[in-house]
Amino acid sequence: MSGILRSRGEIRLEGPRVRLRPLRYADWDAWRVVRERSRDWLEPWEPMSEPGAPDPTRDREAFRSRCSAWERQRQFDHAYGFGLFLRSASEPFIGEVSLGAVQRGPFQSANVGYWVDHAHAGRGYVPEGVCLILRYGFEVLGLHRIEAAIVPRNRPSRRVAEKLGMRMEGTALRFLQIRGVYEDHVRYAMTAEEWWERGDELIRRFLTTAGVEAAQRSRAKVEPNRS
Numbered sequence: 001m002s003g004i005l006r007s008r009g010e011i012r013l014e015g016p017r018v019r020l021r022p023l024r025y026a027d028w029d030a031w032r033v034v035r036e037r038s039r040d041w042l043e044p045w046e047p048m049s050e051p052g053a054p055d056p057t058r059d060r061e062a063f064r065s066r067c068s069a070w071e072r073q074r075q076f077d078h079a080y081g082f083g084l085f086l087r088s089a090s091e092p093f094i095g096e097v098s099l100g101a102v103q104r105g106p107f108q109s110a111n112v113g114y115w116v117d118h119a120h121a122g123r124g125y126v127p128e129g130v131c132l133i134l135r136y137g138f139e140v141l142g143l144h145r146i147e148a149a150i151v152p153r154n155r156p157s158r159r160v161a162e163k164l165g166m167r168m169e170g171t172a173l174r175f176l177q178i179r180g181v182y183e184d185h186v187r188y189a190m191t192a193e194e195w196w197e198r199g200d201e202l203i204r205r206f207l208t209t210a211g212v213e214a215a216q217r218s219r220a221k222v223e224p225n226r227s
Helices: 025-037 039-045 060-075 125-140 155-163 192-206 209-222
Strands: 003-007 010-014 018-021 080-086 093-103 109-116 145-150 167-178 181-191
Touching: 010 080, 010 125, 018 125, 025 039, 025 060, 025 093, 060 080, 080 109, 080 125, 093 125, 109 125, 125 145, 125 155, 125 192, 145 155, 145 167, 155 181, 181 192, 192 209
Parallel strands: 109 145
Antiparallel strands: 003 010, 010 018, 018 080, 080 093, 093 109, 145 181, 167 181
């Protein structure tokens, strides 16, 4: 089962194995642990912080401000950020999925971003979470176009976009500052027309128990020693 739930006004997107919900101040300890242990896995693909900016992995109040900023952006329809959690009693935190840079007017577009704990990579959790947010963007927010921009050598992130059928449109030269260098980015996109054409197939593949179990069996054949 998968769906969109509201609890005390909070949006929750539910997949067979993962849940997307806004991060809260109380999530700081779990978020900090994941970010610190995955630092070498994540930072090569991320922009450098502004000089003097507090580090939310070390400053609890900076994390509170980060959560508040996401909430303000949601209220103004500018961005929608979610923590990625496993659906279990302890609800472990494993990453983030977001829609950012929402543009209305004639554009009706947004950018999708995602990252996952290194310890949980390669298990299909990110495609499931991104499929949830694509459905939310097209079917609830009424967006016409969702884009992803990825450093060409970041193969794990590119595989997520490609698994979900996002169309590669080309390479934007020196598109975004990554670790202090303006890096080229491969541009992927999906439009509402493409979602309405293929969305049911994507939902069956990524957001049903049968689809997830089939993918797990397929991965087990390729990587028999990985759970």
